[in-house]
Amino acid sequence: VTGEAGIGKSALVAESAGRAAAAGLAVLAGRAVVDEGAPAFWPWLRVLGQGGEHGLEPGLLDLTARVGLDPSVARFQAIEETVAALRAAAARAGLLVVLEDLQWADEASLRLLDRLAGELAGTRLLVLGTVRDPDRGRRPPDALGDLAAQPPVHTLPVAALGPAEVAEFLGDRVHRTWPSQVHRLSGGNPLYVRELARLLGRDGRLAAPATELDLPIELRRLVVQRMSQLSPACRDLVGACAVAGEEIDASLASTLADGDADALLAEAVAAGILVADPLGTDRLAPPDRRRARRRARRSRPAG
Secondary structure (H helix, E strand, O other), X not given: OEEOOOOOHHHHHHHHHHHHHHOOOEEEEEEOOOOOOOOOOHHHHHHHHOOHHHOOOHHHHOHHHOOOOOHHHHHHHHHHHHXXXXXXXXXXXXXXXXXXXXXXXXXXXXXXXXXHHOOOOOOOEEEEEOEEOOOXXXXXXXXXXXXXXXXXXXXXXXXXXXXXXXXXXXXXXXXXXXXXXXXXXXXOOHHHHHHHHHHHHHOOOOOOOOOOOOOXXXXXXXXXXXXXXXXXXXXXXXXXXXXXXXXXOHHHHHHHOOOOHHHHHHHHHHOOOXXXXXXXXXXXXXXXXXXXXXXXXXXXXXX
């Protein structure tokens, strides 16, 4: 699934994962990260770490355990054994593997994905990956490499919303002049559309005729404006956790928070600054995540 940042790749994948789980398939997820310290096979290690009950475990990709082997031979064996284990896991009740942000995946992870793609025939295994594509589908993202040429691989570009779709998103309670204005400012990027709609709705401007907006359309600056609505303690916590990377660990937050970390995380979730990962690849402990969601539901504005 390819497309620019904010276009809806993760939303599409999350919906697919939800339907797969409802149909009884196992769903395992991993995400590549921009961090030079990440080990080889990082997204796959996350996938295998969730698959214990399906006969999967991260040790399959532990090259250090293959004593005496040339590194290239050790990697080859690890990949082959992992492919076989994934095929076996899928044979039981079906398996969906989600790999997010493949544009940041290391070479070893992509090689494993390429090898697995060649072994999908006759299996009940689906691999669903997302790749950030700043070129908006005009050419295959570099991260796909030769993978896209394999017969089992299908590339699905996610396009921007059209004017009619933006109008549908905004609903029938907005002035008829706003959909075209929001579409022009956002370029149809769903994330930008959502942010603009929230800002305009908060200010009560959507019911009146559209006017020129003295608002930046870059998401970074939109988020900065929304961050200003958070309490000082919540802003401090989000800023401190951001230094640790894109995933926020609840135990880390508790050591950094100036107050109740659970309540502050819930405040950030309710404001849309943080999102609880629907695929379960975040590192929030389940009890903390459930409490944050309950508090977020109580504090989220109607609509």
